[in-house]
Each structure stands twice: as structure tokens, then as C-alpha cells.
């Protein structure tokens with residue numbers, strides 16, 4: 001319901017179609033989350049929702065956070081949050097809630113992918129969020145929406161990065177990669193070959209593309225919470241660690 005910029009391709013390959021999200025319990029959980037978001041926004045605006053987000057963010061602190069803070073050393077795994085695994089930014093007040101929460105937790109790294117870039121006011125609010133030193137925002141494009149995605153990117157290429165949902169080469173729009181090359185110069189675009197389970201489309205090798213190693217199967221899922229998860233180990237999509245203070249005593 002919140003994916004206001006979804007394309008046909010991303011609807012077809014969405015994680016949300018997977019078994020993990022399709023059980024009655026999971027569906028109800030996500031509907032409940034959305035109802036809670038809307039209720040908190042209606043009762044107390046972004047500030048109230050941000051309080052709720054902060055408690056979720058704090059639950060994601062690494063287990064050794066306190067000990068590392070006191071000892072002045074790094075935690076064994078980074079403190080990082082991907083905003084949304086399914087769903088997207090659908091209204092400005094919701095974006096503003098994440099902005100408040102992220103700027104109140106400068107030690108935590110945030111990153112997100114979005115297709116909600118067509119509406120100017122929403123794009124402007126998301127640009128504020130992606131501008132935070134501890135946050136990185138990725139405009140998600142494919143054959144269907146790349147023209148509007150690249151237009152949005154060109155407006156604030158100092159802030160945004162590009163993420164490609166990569167179809168097989170024979171069906172990828174022929175104009176897409178040349179258009180990406182024109183506006184990204186030295187920057188790299190993270191590319192997610194379309195995947196379902198263990199199958200993934202063959203990654204396209206192209207100078208401006210960096211194929212996600214998790215999709216390609218280079219990382220095994222790590223059940224031990226003391227070890228980094230794939231995105232924490234790879235870190236390509238995360239904010240630059242030099243702009244995110246890693247340790248601060250917060251008692």
C-alpha cells in the first residue's frame with residue numbers, strides 16, 4: 001500500500017510476494033504496523049512516530065554496545081538499519097519521522113532504497129533524510145521508471161545514489177545503461193540482478209555497475225548475531241563510516 005512508485009517489474013519480483021511475507025500472521029503484522037504508523041502520525045505527527053521508531057532503532061544496537069562504549073572500542077558488528085525491507089515512503093510526515101529519529105541516533109547508520117521520487121515534495125523530504133551524515137538514499141530504477149529516476153537523481157546527485165533492478169540483458173531497455181553512464185560519470189550504481197530464491201539473472205558486467213554480492217550468493221546468511229550480516233560485511237550501500245561516529249558513551 002505504501003509503494004506509490006512501484007513498477008510492474010518490482011511488483012512482480014517483490015520480496016513481499018515471498019513465503020516469508022505471505023503467511024496470514026506476517027500479513028497481519030505488516031497491516032498492524034501500517035495502522036500504528038498512521039495512528040501515531042494522526043495523534044502526534046512525525047515527532048510521536050519518531051519516538052516509536054527510536055525504540056525500534058535502539059533494539060537493533062549490537063549486543064556489545066555498552067561494553068564497547070565504556071571501553072572506547074568498536075562494537076563487533078556495526079549498528080545499522082535498513083529502512084524498509086518491503087514498503088516505501090508514502091507521505092512527507094512519515095519521511096520526517098525517520099529524519100527526526102535518524103538525526104537523534106548519529107551513531108547508527110541508515111540506508112534506504114526508494115521509488116517514491118516522482119512527487120516533488122516527497123522527493124524533497126527524502127533528500128533531507130538522505131543528506132544526513134549517517135544516512136544514504138538510493139533511487140531505485142528499472143526499465144520502466146529510469147527516465148524519471150535519472151531526472152530526480154540529476155537534481156541532487158550530490159546526495160543521492162542509484163540502484164538498478166537489473167533484468168536480463170535481452171529485456172533491459174537498451175537506452176537505460178547509456179543514460180545511466182551519462183549522468184553518473186565515476187560513481188557506481190548498485191545493481192540487483194532480478195532474483196527469486198537462489199536463482200538470479202546473470203549479472204551484467206558494465207563499468208558503472210556494482211552487482212550486489214548478496215544476490216550473487218557471495219555471502220551466507222549468518223545466524224550468529226555477533227557476526228556481521230551480509231550488508232554489514234559488504235557495506236557498499238551504507239553511509240561512509242568516516243561520517244558516522246562509531247562509539248560514544250551513552251549511559
Ligand code: SF4
Pocket residue numbers: 190211212213214215230231232234235236237238
Ligand atoms: S550486500 Fe552490499 S551491495 Fe548488496 S544490498 Fe547489501 S550493502 Fe548493498
